[in-house]
Amino acid sequence: MKTKTKGWGDPLVFAPVIMIVALLGPLIAGLAGVLLPAFGFFPSLGGDQFTFSYLQDVTHKPGFWQSVRLSIWIGVATTFLSLVIVVSSFASQWGRNSFRRITRFISPLMSVPHAAAAFGFAFLIAPSGWLMRLLSPWATGFSHPPDWLIINDPAGNALLIGLVLKEIPFLFLVGLSASSQINVDERLKVARSLGYGRVWSWFTVVFPALYKQMRLPVYAVIAFSSSVVDVALILGPNFPPMLPVQLLHWMNDPALEMRFVAAAGAVWQLGATLVALLIWRIGEALIAYIGRRAAINGQRHRNDRWFRVTATTAMSAVVVIFVLSLIVLTIWSIAGFWRFPNALPSSFTLSRWANNASALWVPIVNAISIAMTSTLISLVLTIACLENEYRHNIQFTPNAMRILYLPLIVPQIAFLFGVSVFLVRYGLDGSFWPVALAHTIFVLPYVFLSMAASFRSFDLRYLQVATSLGASQNKALLFVRLPMLMKPILLASALGVAISIAQYLPTLLIGAGRVPTITTEAVALAAGGDRRLIGIYAMVQTLLPAIGFVGATLLPRFLFPNRKFFR
Structure with a gap:
C-alpha cells in the first residue's frame, strides 16, 4: 500500500x-x-x-494593418502546413522501417534553436546561397547571383517555410508522445479489419483521438508563429515587418512617448494571436464536420499509394532541407574565400574561430x-x-x-x-x-x-x-x-x-x-x-x-x- x-x-x-x-x-x-x-x-x-488614443494612433502607423494580417497568416499557415505534413507522415508510414528512420533523424532536429535553423535556411535558399551555387552555372546559367528577393520577401514566404521546417520536429515528437496514450495499433487493426485503407484508417479512427492530445501544443505553435521575433528578423519582410518586430522597434525607440505606442501595439498583437486561434478553432469545427460526413458515407479509400508517396516525399524533403541548412552553416563557419558560383570555398580555415x-x-x-x-x-x-x-x-x-x-x-x-x-x-x-x-x-x-x-x-x-x-x-x-x-x-x-x-x-x-x-x-x-x-x-x-x-x-x-x- x-x-x-x-x-x-x-x-x-x-x-x-x-x-x-x-x-x-x-x-x-x-x-x-x-x-x-x-x-x-x-x-x-x-x-x-x-485614454483610447494610443490604441487608435497605432493603427495609423504605416503598414500597421499589413503587419497584423501577416502575423495572423503566418501563425495559421505555419501550423496548418506543419500539422498536415506530420499527420500525413504518421498516417502513411506508421509501423514501417521508414518511419523509424525518420524518427531517428527528426528527434535531434528538435534541439536546433530557431535562430540557427533560420540562418542555415537563409544561407541555403538566398540568391547567392548554396542551392544556387550547386545549380550554377550548369543549370541556371548564372555567373553572378540573380537579383531575386527570396529572403525578407514582402509576402513572408521564406519566413513561413523556415518556421514550418522548425515546427515539424516539435509537432512530430508531440505526436509520438500522444500516440502512446491512445492505442494506435489496436485502433488501426479494427479499422483495417473493416476494409479501410491504411491512410483512411488513420484519419478516421486515430487522428480524432490523437488531435485531442495535441491540441494545446498546436495552439502553442500558432501563438509562437504569429508572434515570433528572432526568426522574423532573419527571414521575415522588412517593410513592413511582422507586427512583433515592429513592436520591438517601438520599444527600443529613444522617444519615451513610443513606450505608450509599443504597449498599444502589444495589445493588438495579443488580439492578432487570438484571431489566429479563433480562425483555427473554426477550422477545427469545419474539418470535424467534414470528417464525420466522410466517415459515414461508406467509402474505404484503399487506393492510397499516391498519398503515401507524397507524404513520404514531403517529410523526407523537410529532413533533407534541414540537414543541408546545418551543413551550409558549418561550411560558412570555416570557409575561406568563396566566390560565386563555386559550390565550395577555395579553402577552409579556423582563423575566424x-x-x-x-x-x-x-x-x-x-x-x-x-x-x-x-x-x-x-x-x-x-x-x-x-x-x-x-x-x-x-x-x-x-x-x-x-x-x-x-x-x-x-x-x-x-x-x-x-x-x-x-x-x-x-x-x-x-x-x-x-x-x-x-x-x-x-x-x-x-x-x-x-x-x-x-x-x-x-x-x-x-x-x-x-x-x-x-x-x-x-x-x-x-x-x-x-x-x-x-x-x-x-x-x-x-x-x-x-x-x-x-x-x-x-x-x-x-x-x-x-x-x-x-x-x-x-x-x-x-x-x-x-x-x-x-x-x-x-x-x-x-x-x-x-x-x-x-x-x-x-x-x-x-x-x-x-x-x-x-x-
Missing part, C-alpha cells in the same frame, strides 16, 4: 501552488504592465489618465549559466509536483494543464514588455537572476511535460520495497526513484537547456541588452551580413544544446554499463 503524508507537514504540498504562481504571476503582471500604458496610464512617463574566441566566451558562459539555472529550478518544481501527486493522490486537472501551457500560448512580446516595465520601475532589469527566472517561465512547461509520463509510469513496487525496509518517503525518492529515472531526468534537463538557449526575446527585454547570450548576439549579427561570423555564432548556438542531448543519452550508459534498466 502507498503511504501518504497527511496534513500540511509535507512541504511538497505547496509545490503545485508555487508552480502555478511561478507561471501565472509574471504572466498577469506582464499583461497588466502592457494594458495600463496601452490605455495611457504610465505615471513614470507622465501618463496619469486613461580563433579571432572570435574571446568575444564568444561571455555569451556562451551567460547562455549556459542561465540555461542551467532555469532548468534546475524547473526540475526541482517538476519533481516536487509529481512526487506530491504520488504522496497525496492529487493529479493536475485539465484546467491546471491549460495553465501550464499559458506561457506558451500568450505571445511573449504581449507580456514580457510589461514585465520589463515593472523590473525597470524597481531597478531589477539587466541582471542575471531576472533573466534566468524569465527563462524558467518557458522552460518549466517543457520539463514538466517531458518528465510527467515517465514519473507517473514508474513501478511503485520499488518504492514499496524501500519503505518496507524502513526508508522514509524522502529517502525512497532520493535513492530509489530518482536514480532509476536518471535517463528521463537527463533528457528533460537537456530539453530545458535547449529551450533556454533558444530564448531571444526574454533575454533581450528582461536583460535590457546587458546580459548577452549566444542567441542575442547571433540575431544581432543578422543585419551585418557577415556569413562567416554568423555561421560561427549559429554553430555554437546549435552545438550547446546538442552536447546536452548527447550527454543525456550517453551518461546513464557510462555510469551504469551493466544495468539494463538505466540503458
Whole structure:
C-alpha cells in the first residue's frame, strides 16, 4: 500500500501552488504592465489618465494593418502546413522501417534553436546561397547571383517555410508522445479489419483521438508563429515587418512617448494571436464536420499509394532541407574565400574561430549559466509536483494543464514588455537572476511535460520495497526513484537547456541588452551580413544544446554499463 503524508507537514504540498504562481504571476503582471500604458496610464512617463488614443494612433502607423494580417497568416499557415505534413507522415508510414528512420533523424532536429535553423535556411535558399551555387552555372546559367528577393520577401514566404521546417520536429515528437496514450495499433487493426485503407484508417479512427492530445501544443505553435521575433528578423519582410518586430522597434525607440505606442501595439498583437486561434478553432469545427460526413458515407479509400508517396516525399524533403541548412552553416563557419558560383570555398580555415574566441566566451558562459539555472529550478518544481501527486493522490486537472501551457500560448512580446516595465520601475532589469527566472517561465512547461509520463509510469513496487525496509518517503525518492529515472531526468534537463538557449526575446527585454547570450548576439549579427561570423555564432548556438542531448543519452550508459534498466 502507498503511504501518504497527511496534513500540511509535507512541504511538497505547496509545490503545485508555487508552480502555478511561478507561471501565472509574471504572466498577469506582464499583461497588466502592457494594458495600463496601452490605455495611457504610465505615471513614470507622465501618463496619469486613461485614454483610447494610443490604441487608435497605432493603427495609423504605416503598414500597421499589413503587419497584423501577416502575423495572423503566418501563425495559421505555419501550423496548418506543419500539422498536415506530420499527420500525413504518421498516417502513411506508421509501423514501417521508414518511419523509424525518420524518427531517428527528426528527434535531434528538435534541439536546433530557431535562430540557427533560420540562418542555415537563409544561407541555403538566398540568391547567392548554396542551392544556387550547386545549380550554377550548369543549370541556371548564372555567373553572378540573380537579383531575386527570396529572403525578407514582402509576402513572408521564406519566413513561413523556415518556421514550418522548425515546427515539424516539435509537432512530430508531440505526436509520438500522444500516440502512446491512445492505442494506435489496436485502433488501426479494427479499422483495417473493416476494409479501410491504411491512410483512411488513420484519419478516421486515430487522428480524432490523437488531435485531442495535441491540441494545446498546436495552439502553442500558432501563438509562437504569429508572434515570433528572432526568426522574423532573419527571414521575415522588412517593410513592413511582422507586427512583433515592429513592436520591438517601438520599444527600443529613444522617444519615451513610443513606450505608450509599443504597449498599444502589444495589445493588438495579443488580439492578432487570438484571431489566429479563433480562425483555427473554426477550422477545427469545419474539418470535424467534414470528417464525420466522410466517415459515414461508406467509402474505404484503399487506393492510397499516391498519398503515401507524397507524404513520404514531403517529410523526407523537410529532413533533407534541414540537414543541408546545418551543413551550409558549418561550411560558412570555416570557409575561406568563396566566390560565386563555386559550390565550395577555395579553402577552409579556423582563423575566424580563433579571432572570435574571446568575444564568444561571455555569451556562451551567460547562455549556459542561465540555461542551467532555469532548468534546475524547473526540475526541482517538476519533481516536487509529481512526487506530491504520488504522496497525496492529487493529479493536475485539465484546467491546471491549460495553465501550464499559458506561457506558451500568450505571445511573449504581449507580456514580457510589461514585465520589463515593472523590473525597470524597481531597478531589477539587466541582471542575471531576472533573466534566468524569465527563462524558467518557458522552460518549466517543457520539463514538466517531458518528465510527467515517465514519473507517473514508474513501478511503485520499488518504492514499496524501500519503505518496507524502513526508508522514509524522502529517502525512497532520493535513492530509489530518482536514480532509476536518471535517463528521463537527463533528457528533460537537456530539453530545458535547449529551450533556454533558444530564448531571444526574454533575454533581450528582461536583460535590457546587458546580459548577452549566444542567441542575442547571433540575431544581432543578422543585419551585418557577415556569413562567416554568423555561421560561427549559429554553430555554437546549435552545438550547446546538442552536447546536452548527447550527454543525456550517453551518461546513464557510462555510469551504469551493466544495468539494463538505466540503458
